[in-house]
Amino acid sequence: MNAVGLTIDAARAAVAAQTTTATALAEQHYTRIAKIDGPLSDGTPGDAINSFLALTRDRAFAQAERIDQMAARGESLPPLAGVPIAIKDVLAMRGAPATAGSLILKGYRPPYDATAVSRLEAAGAVLVGKLNCDEFAMGSSNENSAYGPVRNPRALDHVPGGSSGGSAAAVAAHFAVASLGTDTGGSIRQPAAFCGVVGLLPTYGRVSRYGLIAFASSLDRVGPFTRTVRDAATVLEVLAGPDPLDATSADRPADSYVAALDQPVAGLRVGVPAEYFEEGLDPEIRAAIERTIDQLRHAGCTIVPISLPHTRYAIPTYYVIATAEASSNLSRFDGVRFGHRSADSTTLSDMFRHSREEGFGPEVKRRILLGTYALSAGYYDAYYAKAQQVRTLLTRDFLAAFRACDVIVSPMTPTPPFRLGEKVDDPISMYLADVYSVAASLAGICGISVPCGQTATGLPIGVQLMAPHFGEATLLRAAQAVELAQAVPNS
Amino acid sequence: MSQLQAISVEVSLEDVRRVAELANLELTPEEEPRMQRDLNAILGHVAQLAELDTTGVPAMAQVADILGGEPDRTGAELRPDILRPSIGRAAVLESAPETDGRFFKVPKVIER
Numbered sequence: 001m002n003a004v005g006l007t008i009d010a011a012r013a014a015v016a017a018q019t020t021t022a023t024a025l026a027e028q029h030y031t032r033i034a035k036i037d038g039p040l041s042d043g044t045p046g047d048a049i050n051s052f053l054a055l056t057r058d059r060a061f062a063q064a065e066r067i068d069q070m071a072a073r074g075e076s077l078p079p080l081a082g083v084p085i086a087i088k089d090v091l092a093m094r095g096a097p098a099t100a101g102s103l104i105l106k107g108y109r110p111p112y113d114a115t116a117v118s119r120l121e122a123a124g125a126v127l128v129g130k131l132n133c134d135e136f137a138m139g140s141s142n143e144n145s146a147y148g149p150v151r152n153p154r155a156l157d158h159v160p161g162g163s164s165g166g167s168a169a170a171v172a173a174h175f176a177v178a179s180l181g182t183d184t185g186g187s188i189r190q191p192a193a194f195c196g197v198v199g200l201l202p203t204y205g206r207v208s209r210y211g212l213i214a215f216a217s218s219l220d221r222v223g224p225f226t227r228t229v230r231d232a233a234t235v236l237e238v239l240a241g242p243d244p245l246d247a248t249s250a251d252r253p254a255d256s257y258v259a260a261l262d263q264p265v266a267g268l269r270v271g272v273p274a275e276y277f278e279e280g281l282d283p284e285i286r287a288a289i290e291r292t293i294d295q296l297r298h299a300g301c302t303i304v305p306i307s308l309p310h311t312r313y314a315i316p317t318y319y320v321i322a323t324a325e326a327s328s329n330l331s332r333f334d335g336v337r338f339g340h341r342s343a344d345s346t347t348l349s350d351m352f353r354h355s356r357e358e359g360f361g362p363e364v365k366r367r368i369l370l371g372t373y374a375l376s377a378g379y380y381d382a383y384y385a386k387a388q389q390v391r392t393l394l395t396r397d398f399l400a401a402f403r404a405c406d407v408i409v410s411p412m413t414p415t416p417p418f419r420l421g422e423k424v425d426d427p428i429s430m431y432l433a434d435v436y437s438v439a440a441s442l443a444g445i446c447g448i449s450v451p452c453g454q455t456a457t458g459l460p461i462g463v464q465l466m467a468p469h470f471g472e473a474t475l476l477r478a479a480q481a482v483e484l485a486q487a488v489p490n491s
Numbered sequence: 492m493s494q495l496q497a498i499s500v501e502v503s504l505e506d507v508r509r510v511a512e513l514a515n516l517e518l519t520p521e522e523e524p525r526m527q528r529d530l531n532a533i534l535g536h537v538a539q540l541a542e543l544d545t546t547g548v549p550a551m552a553q554v555a556d557i558l559g560g561e562p563d564r565t566g567a568e569l570r571p572d573i574l575r576p577s578i579g580r581a582a583v584l585e586s587a588p589e590t591d592g593r594f595f596k597v598p599k600v601i602e603r
Contacts, residue, residue: 111582204554218553244570248553251568316537327514334515336595341588348600353517365516366529369507372514373530386540388550393543395557428532444554469558 003028004174008083008231011177012124015071015082022064022071022082026126029084030057033128033175049151049173051166053089054097055129060084064126079234081124086176088167089130090137091222092211093117100213101135101145101163104359105339114211115243116180116222123238128176132166135361136330137187137215139163140433143424144363151420154196154460158417161191164225168195171225178235179225184215185318186437188223189449193412193462196451198479199225200232203469204444205250207236208243216325217248219318219441229450229480233257236472252470260473265481266300268474271405275311276436282415288453288461289411295485296409296478304405308397311439313390318438319431320374320387326364327371333359366427395443402468407478411436412449412462440466446475450482502530 001011001020014020037049067082087093090100092110099105113121121127134144142150142165150165152158153173160169164181168191171179181188183201192199200223207222214220224235240254272293277286297303335341335355342354360368374383401408414435423430440447446469449462463482467475507527511518518526551557580593589596 108586111578111585248555310543313540313543316540319533320537320540331515335588336597337583338586339588345598348598349515351598352515356515357517357519360516362522362525365518365522366526368514368516369510369526370530370533372510373502373506373534376510376513382541383537385550386545388552389545389548390540390543391551392548392557393545395551395554399557427529428536431533431536444557469554 001025001028003032005227006174006177007228008080008177008226008234011083012077012079012081015067016077018071022067022126023061025082026060026064026084026128029128029175030055036173037175049153049156049169050148051132051150051169051173051175052086052129053099053132053147053166056093056096056127059093059096060126060128063121067124067126078122078124079238080120083125083178084128084176085120085125086128086131086167086170086179087117088133088164088179088181090133090182090213091117091180092213093127093130096130098130098213099147100137101133101147102359102361102364103146103340104333104355105213107340108338110211112211114222115208115245116239117211119238120180120235131164131170131179134163134165134187135364136213136326137163137182137184138326138363138367140186140190140430141418141420141423142166142191143420144361146361149420152195152417155417155458157419158459159194159420161194161417163187163191164199165191167225168192168197168199171195171197171227177226178231180222181225182212183221183223183441184219185322185441186434188225189437189447189462189464190413190434192225192449193451193464194417194460196454196460196462197225197227198229198232198451198483199223199449200236201440201447202236202240202472203250203446205248206446206470206472207239208246208249210243210245214329216322217329218325219322229448229476229483230258230261232448232479233261233476236476240472250470255473257473257476260477261480263477264300265296265477268301268407268478269304269405270296270301270478271304271306271401271408273306273308273311273401273408273410275308276410280414280435281411284455285411285413285416285461289409289463292452292463292482292485293409296481299481299485301478301481306401306404306408308401308439310390310393310397314394314439314442315431315435317387317390317394318434318442319370320383321391321442323367323371324374324384325371327368327375330364330368363427391442394439398439398443398445398466398468406467406471406474408466410464410466412464416455416459416461436464445469446472448475448479450479452482452486502527502534
């Protein structure tokens, strides 16, 4: 059995039938990582995709052995038995590094597991390592990592997207069957589109945030990257559900997302928001999305023109709210309890300032300053309070639209993946790359990016689907219809 | 001060230094003008929020705010108050830059 092209069901079935072992699957993935992802910190050479920041071999092989023993005893195996899965480095894994892509957390090893991590492992997953990302998940290209950028496996001189660039690249490069990422303003969906994989943003509250290093708590979400929609449904079914350790997790059980995939999409009402097809959209992406809409129509869906009138205010609203929350959340990094402490400080306040100055990168400082400014006396009402009101308007847009349709289809990104270094000196142009993703983040609805073709030069294109709060079953069903249509050329 | 006036303010170098101090950040002399430029560019983009009349629109701090349903104030939805072990002190202090085994150690807070 080869790591390339493996799905969750195929891996689990092979382990259950003992045609392979979980241990052998883990070995194959580590061999591939060593060959292609390096050079790693241990000196292993490779293509330098640089998606892994740490490998968790001991824990992975201990779990693989447990699964192999279960299989040998003929026990029924849990849904992710033996499946190699990697974790974005903003989620805590007991005893493993958790840098959040930042120097300020270099050397930190949390003494506990994030709920998403422990649920994956309880479902049989083999957790292979921690994945590179933009520092504190702030970025759209993975170039803000203190540990070097990630390269796009589909085009090595291009960015993989961000902030979960390592999570998207690791799945695209077949270093893992699935990965976990986090999405605050597009950080799962945009890199999924850039790397040609599936990226699922669950409804806010659907998946516990316990053990996630917080960026903007009212927006942060945890979700999977996979190579198929079915695999995304399988992982979500494991992750979803209430968690007493996260007060914002919704008090409702997971749905049967995998079983829902068998229902037909005929009759589904698919909304097309005019505001997502205005100027600034790359013509090749426009053509790919229009082709996808045609495919959904041929599959029996009803296409409904809709309007989300406040869309143009989503980016400014997002960058006020996200940075305001970040400025508060990141005040905990002060050199006292964990992470980097500046060596040469004689007073406490010097120690705070020096530790933060040395530990944070430029984008994190920029956002802390912006957020602090927006919350400061005299500006609070004009920026933060105003943005919270506009967030209500943006959410009402979606609630009204979902009276006329069941899912919304749109482009995921305005452009294909850009080149490494192309946008690093222009924060505004980098922020505008989130133009189609941030509204769903603010509203708390679920969304998914599904591959829907490529540009003439072979760069991946993703289509975004969005569904109402807790509408993941419908979302995934529509996503699978898009995926099926790709398999049939010119359908 | 009307919202429109507040939002059209230009960020000065002095503002950058003041906000950096509030945020416990120490910027280098090279970083200060760069942050000033970036803050003005971003806030210039944010200024378009002032076009919207939001009179009477409730603020949304959390997704749950808009999903309806009055928050439960009877306590019926709260979990039972049961003692449970949390992460041990030793495990937590292991991550600390400096500790005496019982407390986090920091530089002197008060002189003399």
